[in-house]
Amino acid sequence: xxxxxxxxxxxxxxxxxxxxxxxxxxxxxxxxxxxxxxxxxxxxxxxxxxxxxxxxxxxxxxxxxxxxxxxxxxxxxxxxxxxxxxxxxxxxxxxxxxxxxxxxxxxxxxxxxxxxxxxxxxxxxxxxxxxxxxxxxxxxxxxxxxxxxxxxxxxxxxxxxxxxxxxxxxxxxxxxxxxxxxxxxxxxxxxxxxxxxxxxxxxxxxxxxxxxxxxxxxxxxxxxxxxxxxxxxxxxxxxxxxxxxxxxxxxxxxxxxxxxxxxxxxxxxxxxxxxxxxxxxxxxxxxxxxxxxxxxxxxxxxxxxxxxxxxxxxxxxxxxxxxxxxxxxxxxxxxxxxxxxxxxxxxxxxxxxxxxxxxxxxxxxxxxxxxxxxxxxxxxxxxxxxxxxxxxxxxxxxxxxxxxxxxxxxxxxxxxxxxxxxxxxxxxxxxxxxx
Numbered sequence: 001x002x003x004x005x006x007x008x009x010x011x012x013x014x015x016x017x018x019x020x021x022x023x024x025x026x027x028x029x030x031x032x033x034x035x036x037x038x039x040x041x042x043x044x045x046x047x048x049x050x051x052x053x054x055x056x057x058x059x060x061x062x063x064x065x066x067x068x069x070x071x072x073x074x075x076x077x078x079x080x081x082x083x084x085x086x087x088x089x090x091x092x093x094x095x096x097x098x099x100x101x102x103x104x105x106x107x108x109x110x111x112x113x114x115x116x117x118x119x120x121x122x123x124x125x126x127x128x129x130x131x132x133x134x135x136x137x138x139x140x141x142x143x144x145x146x147x148x149x150x151x152x153x154x155x156x157x158x159x160x161x162x163x164x165x166x167x168x169x170x171x172x173x174x175x176x177x178x179x180x181x182x183x184x185x186x187x188x189x190x191x192x193x194x195x196x197x198x199x200x201x202x203x204x205x206x207x208x209x210x211x212x213x214x215x216x217x218x219x220x221x222x223x224x225x226x227x228x229x230x231x232x233x234x235x236x237x238x239x240x241x242x243x244x245x246x247x248x249x250x251x252x253x254x255x256x257x258x259x260x261x262x263x264x265x266x267x268x269x270x271x272x273x274x275x276x277x278x279x280x281x282x283x284x285x286x287x288x289x290x291x292x293x294x295x296x297x298x299x300x301x302x303x304x305x306x307x308x309x310x311x312x313x314x315x316x317x318x319x320x321x322x323x324x325x326x327x328x329x330x331x332x333x334x335x336x337x338x339x340x341x342x343x344x345x346x347x348x349x350x351x352x353x354x355x356x357x358x359x360x361x362x363x364x365x366x367x368x369x370x371x372x373x374x375x376x377x378x379x380x381x382x383x384x385x386x387x388x389x390x391x392x393x394x395x396x397x398x399x400x401x402x403x404x405x406x407x408x409x410x411x412x413x414x415x416x417x418x419x420x421x422x423x424x425x426x427x428x429x430x431x432x433x434x435x
Contacts, residue, residue: 005401017236060087269316310338382406
C-alpha cells in the first residue's frame with residue numbers, strides 16, 4: 001500500500017505514544033511463566049507483540065485481550081502457567097517479523113521437556129540467530145537450525161541447562177534477555193559480561209517479579225528463580241516517540257507534546273543524541289510507572305548541528321538511527337554514526353536502506369561496514385521511496401514527507417503496523433496530509 005505525505009505550514013498538537021514494544025513483549029512472556037494472574041495495561045498495538053501473544057497461547061497460556069481506555073493501548077489478562085507449565089505446541093510457533101519474540105522465546109523454550117519449532121517471516125528467517133543459539137547450546141539446550149544452527153526455523157528438543165559465565169560478543173538486550181530467561185531454569189548461576197550497557201527492562205522486571213538478578217557494572221547474573229505474576233503498566237514507546245521528536249525539531253514551525261513516554265536511561269539515548277545536536281527538548285511531569293521512569297516530552301523547532309554519535313551510546317538508540325538520519329539531513333554540518341554494524345542485521349540492512357532513500361532525496365550519505373555519515377543538506381527533496389519492508393525505514397520516510405520540498409510517496413507503507421498501526425493517522429492529527 002503506497003502512502004503519500006505532504007508537509008503543512010506548521011506542526012502542532014499532542015501525541016500519546018503507543019505502549020512500549022520491549023516492555024509489552026516482556027510483560028506478556030514473564031507473566032506467562034509466572035505463578036498467578038496479571039493484567040498488562042497499555043499493551044503495544046503492534047503486530048510484533050501480537051505474535052508474542054499468539055505463541056504463548058499455542059503453548060497453553062490463557063490470554064484475554066480487550067481494548068483499553070481512551071488514549072491507552074489494550075488490556076491483556078494473562079493466567080501464568082508457572083516456570084515449567086508450558087504445553088507442547090501442536091503447531092509451528094510463528095514470530096512474524098519480531099526479532100524480540102524470536103530471541104527471547106528461544107531462551108524461554110531452551111531446555112524444556114517439550115518439542116517446539118519456532119520460525120518467522122522471510123526477514124526473521126534471514127536474520128542471525130547463531131549469537132543466541134550458540135550460548136544456549138553451551139548451556140545444554142538441544143537446539144537446531146538452518147545453516148549450522150544460525151538461522152530460523154529453530155527446533156527445540158529439550159536438554160539440561162547449566163549456568164555459565166559468558167562474555168557477550170555484542171551489547172544486545174535481546175541476547176542478554178534470552179540467556180537470563182534460560183538461566184532462570186539452569187543449574188547454578190548464569191553470569192553475563194556485556195561489552196557495553198544495553199536496555200535493562202528484563203532485569204528490572206524480573207527483579208520486580210521475584211527473580212534473583214544482580215547487576216554489577218556491565219555484568220549481570222541470575223540464579224534459578226520462580227516468578228510471581230505482576231500487574232504492569234506499559235509506558236509509551238520512546239522508539240515510536242522518536243519520530244515525533246524529530247518531526248517537531250526539523251519542521252520550521254512546530255511544537256509537539258508527546259505524552260507518557262518511557263525514558264529508561266538504557267533506552268533514552270535518542271534524547272541525548274538530539275540534545276548533542278542542539279535540540280530544544282524539555283522533559284515534563286517526570287514520574288515512575290511499574291518501575292520505569294516516564295515523562296511528557298515537549299519538542300520545538302530547532303537549528304540542529306551535526307555531531308558524532310558512536311561508542312557506548314549506540315546500543316541505547318540503535319532502533320532510532322534511521323529517523324536520527326532525517327534530523328542529520330536537516331542539520332548544519334556533518335553527522336557521523338559510528339559503531340552501528342548492528343543496523344546491518346535488522347529487519348533490513350538499515351544502513352544501506354537509509355543511504356538509498358536519502359540519496360534519492362538529495363542528501364549526500366557515505367557508508368562503511370559500521371558507519372554512516374550524513375552531510376546536512378538543510379533540505380530534502382520529495383519523491384517515491386521504498387519502505388524496504390521495514391517499519392522504521394517507512395516511518396522515517398513519512399517524517400521526511402512532513403518537511404520535504406515536495407510530497408513523499410512511500411511504497412509498502414503498511415509495514416508501519418508492525419510497531420505503530422496509528423502512525424499515518426497521527427501525521428494527519430498533527431496537520432500533515434496523508435493520501
